[in-house]
Amino acid sequence: MSVSAKSFQHWLSSVAGSMSHAAVCRAAGIKRSTLAQQLVRGRVSLATIAAVSRSLELPVVTSLAAFPAFQDLASGITAPTQAEALSQISDTDLLQEILHRQAAAENDAAPGTFALSGPHHRSSVRAWLDAVDTSELRQKVARQASIAPQNLSAQITANRLNAELAIESARIAGVGLTNGLVATGFLSPAEAGWAPDARELALHQVADSELVLLASHRLDVLGRVLRRSEDDAAAVQNIWENLG
CATH class of the missing domain: 1.10.260.40 (lambda repressor-like DNA-binding domains)
Known part of the structure; x- marks a missing residue:
């Protein structure tokens, strides 16, 4: 953009x-x-x-x-929902929190705390879109931005989304207009108007069952991505062997 x-x-x-x-x-x-x-x-x-x-x-x-195209951006700042804040916590940190809670429950103690890694993690764009997804959000964004669905999908797979698409996704989903820019790494949480501890609060407030289900979903997505990558690598290796 x-x-x-x-x-x-x-x-x-x-x-x-x-x-x-x-x-x-x-x-x-x-x-x-x-x-x-x-x-x-x-x-x-x-x-x-x-x-x-x-x-x-x-x-x-x-x-x-x-600039005219973004004149509503500042007035469109809204605190992230819990789902949005959680989407900007890495898979590793989610698993770490689960382990801390489990250890605390076994020892009848308070869960330990740890510093979260940065918000722009390896699947932050996909996780944010999943968190704000309305009915057919991706299809609506593609139509509104006149972009081919496969091109939008390619951006998401590469964990990037241009600013125009991130803002348009937020508009359609009815969330803060700057929140998608955090997911893409274009803005820091502070620049987007998030409270300094927004992600930490969301993590501490989520129920154990919801946390486990979220982590399970993330791992399922990661598993599919890794499987495709392994299949692609195997196909390339097979071509080289046949050329051989």
Whole structure:
């Protein structure tokens, strides 16, 4: 997803003043040639806007909301549901929590605590979509964004989703518009308006049975992904052996 170069230039002049493009790029950690190419093509990526915003210590969501396509983004910030917060906890951390609870129950003690790993884990996009899924969410997103379902599926399998699709998914699902951007790693939870302990609270409040069922679902999905990967690897190996 991108915005027009003209609107970017207007926004940049309003927030960076007289800073040169070279200075902006140095501060944002962007190659000068990258920005120049985007301006020549007439489209500037959202990643560039985010990088510039962070370098100027501006809220990324507020910066994006300055562009017409995202003007409702800031007002659309809503705390994640419990399911959304849990979706941004890795499989390993879910299993760790189960083990802690089991050990505590066996020893008649309080469950131990541990620091959660980052929210953007190996299946964070799929987990978030599953957490907010309404009837045929993926199909609705594909139709609304005029994208082939198989292309959307490929993004999800690769654990990525462009900003436009993440926001559109949130709109259709009726959840906070910035929440999908956390799942994709585009925004940090803090930048998306999440409470600092949102994920920890969701994890501690979920019932044992629900936690086990969630972990079981994640492992089932992981098992299917690994099976496909192994089948693909075996097929490639078979081709090489036949060429042999």
